[in-house]
Amino acid sequence: MPLKAVILIGGPQKGTRFRPLSFEVPKPLFPVAGVPMVQHHIEACAKVPGMKEILLMGFYQPNEALSRFLVSAQQEFKVPIRYLQEYAALGTGGGIYHFRDQILSGGAEAFFVLNADVCSEFPLQEMLEFRQQHGDVHSFVILGTTANRTQALNYGCIVANAGTQEVQHYVEKPSTFVSEIINCGIYLFTPAIFQHIGEVFQRNQQELALEESSNGWQRAEVIRLEQDVFTALAGSGKLYVYKTDGFWSQIKSAGSAIYASRLYLNQYSKSHPERLAQNKPGGPVIRGNVYIHPTASIDSTAVLGPNVSIGEGVTVGAGVRVRESIVLHGASLHDHTCVLNTIVGWDSTIGRWARVEGTPSDPNPNDPYAKIDSETLFRDGRLTPSITILGCSVTIPAEVVILNSIVLPHKELSRSYKNQIIL
Amino acid sequence: MRALILVGGFGTRLRPLTLSRPKPLVEFCNKAVLLHQLEALRQAGVSHVVLAVSYMSDALEAAMREQEQRLGIRISMSHEKEPLGTAGPLALARDLLAEDGEPFFVLNSDVICEFPFAALARFHRQHGGEGSLVVTRVEEPAKYGVVVCEADTGRICRFVEKPRVFVSNKINAGLYIFNPGILQRIQLRPTSIEKEIFPAMAQDGQLYAMELQGFWMDIGQPKDFLTGMCMYLQALRAQHPEKLHSGPGVVGNVLVDPSAKIGANCVIGPNVTIGAGVVVEDGVRIKRCTVLEGARIRSHSWLESCIVGWSCSVGQWVRMENVTVLGEDVIVNDELYLNGANVLPHKSIAESVPEPRIIM
Secondary structure (H helix, E strand, C coil): CCEEEEEEEECCCCCHHHCCHHHCCCHHHCEECCEEHHHHHHHHHHHCCCEEEEEEEECCCCCHHHHHHHHHHHHHHCCCEEEEECCCCCHHHHHHHHCHHHHHCCCCCEEEEEECCEEECCCHHHHHHHHHHCCCCCCEEEEEEECCCCHHHHCEEEEECCCCCEEEEEEECCCCCCCCEEEEEEEEECCCHHHHHHHHHHHHHHHHHHCCCCCCCCCCCCCCHHHHHHHHHCCCCCEEEEECCCCEEECCCHHHHHHHHHHHHHHHHHHCHHHCCCCCCCCCEECCCEEECCCCEECCCCEECCCEEECCCCEECCCCEEECEEECCCCEECCCCEEECEEECCCCEECCCCEEECCCCCCCCCCCCCCCCCCCCEECCEECCCCEEECCCCEECCCCEEECCEECCCCECCCCEECCEEC | CEEEEEEECCCHHHCCHHHCCCHHHCEECCEEHHHHHHHHHHHCCCCEEEEEECCCCHHHHHHHHHHHHHHCCEEEEEECCCCCECCHHHHHCHHHHHCCCCCEEEEECCEEECCCHHHHHHHHHHHCCCEEEEEEECCCHHHCEEEEECCCCCEEEEEEECCCCCCCCEEEEEEEEECHHHHHHCCCCCECHHHHHHHHHHHCCCEEEEECCCCEEECCCHHHHHHHHHHHHHHHHHHCHHHCCCCCCECCCEEECCCCEECCCCEECCCEEECCCCEECCCCEEECEEECCCCEECCCCEEECEEECCCCEECCCCEEECCEEECCCCEECCCCEEECEEECCCCEECCCECCCEEEC
């Protein structure tokens, strides 16, 4: 069966919670477990038999980083990959509606839609099989997972028939408890979905025409799949949920990138054991899952892991300790530094004996259904302790401590900082 | 000559170190605080030292018997059943102090300086008054009680507690010499020598001040203990530079016991004291710290302004700063950050202490 996949990558106005890292690289290209965030999506899509084309959709201006990535991904995964640029932010439904002909060209009988800012096992094949099994091959499928009762309120909540898994009710971010089953932002559609989106489009147009003083920014083309389409489809017999027990998380804040890295690194032991660093004579000490780019230079007395990703051309000196961190390309960690729960930005330098440390924002490990909280930056007027982020080309002097802080790009620090945003 | 050292009570200000051993036996720059004083007294010709203690300790007794042997002097204990302040202990030890009719020294046990006992005795004999005290200059006199004295003779006119306008920059350094006649002034009851006895002596024109040359510090609290260490090591640099450690990775004034081991690629100093049997592993950075006997600092750690207690173990990649004090036998797990932590003995620390606090 000819299939396609659409990956919604958003645009520069989105992903502000990912600052200062999203200043340098579009968020979908931020490396998670050593590879760009969306590469995990692309890899999962490319594995599905019949995948004809993968479309990245968003409102980034075409840029070199994105083009280079598309070229290398096409070569690696042997599938056509294109970028479709929306002329404006059209919402999760508006974009695919606008490009419906592109999506269906080549006779696609079904297509996946995946949000770029999630990390998942992407059980796409299972979603196809599920659709086959429950009998109606023309139905739409949402990937769902279980959350705890409090956190479910932050997501799209799904009530489904216990036997058939047909969606009976859908509500986005309710204020009271509705269901523990939440929307993972990964869907399987048939071309028929465009009729339903089209209906929303018509209705929007009519409503806008009635409003005399339309304030200009409202467009009929802006359509949200969740609120506008799923809510209407619930109970109509066309929308189903496939529940997964596999790992899943949103990647909204920079802090969640470290958590997502951990989930993908765990998966590598099965999917990509070659990407995991091993303890070797003459090599650094590896604890748990660690990704090291082949061009990185690591002193044999360094101790790395668990959950560490070391990027291209990174230098790690003697007696360096890195745990629960992402070190981006070109960064340099001098002798005896200690880096914990931190994202070290591109080309940043950390002087010897400096300590750069953040506070992990991991989900409660005792609750199997807990998700990462998309934390607010400030609480009660104080910066919430979070992972430490060094923007690109930041210089940390020797022997200082940087704790729970966010350092914006191109800063040269001269002393210790705690619980601060350093502009 | 004789001397009385006001040792006093439990040394609570220097806890958690004084939970494990009496304050006079805590090593300051690799030598028990009391030994600094005993050795200086002996050098000035003192043959009998009385320790005024308000609690008895077998450890202190045993240590003093040993020092009697080593120094060839007599050491007596004068045990207060109730706290007698800073003057009462003189009355309690009256018989021992007045026995030979000679002037005797009295000193606070928390003071560290280049003890000028011989000069003090000469000064005392010259002016012929009943008592002499050593004064030291301070930068901010408003924090202390200051001594106002005649510039040429040193005769003390008065004492002013925490002066609001400048009257003097000299404070009582806690080192005295008295004629036995002072004992007539002191009753056997809790009495403050500074507040009750000295003002009366000054009024009678019987009290003189001699200014101290060089450094002085009351090391009764951890913060001041470290400051005093820096001063002491600087003085050592001037007088006995051969006693200081040198070599690759040693910066400034560093005192290392010969039995201590220091690994490769460390940078130690300035102002560090490393005690007997201490092991500092590779790649450690230490500045402005005292590491007491038997402690181990594991590789790649970073320590500034800390006192590491006896037999402690500080893990790899630990950062400790801001007057962190570890009591005896504390274990700090790998990769932790201790900022101003005060850790009681025999604790195992498994979590960082990002803000100063006491760990029970």
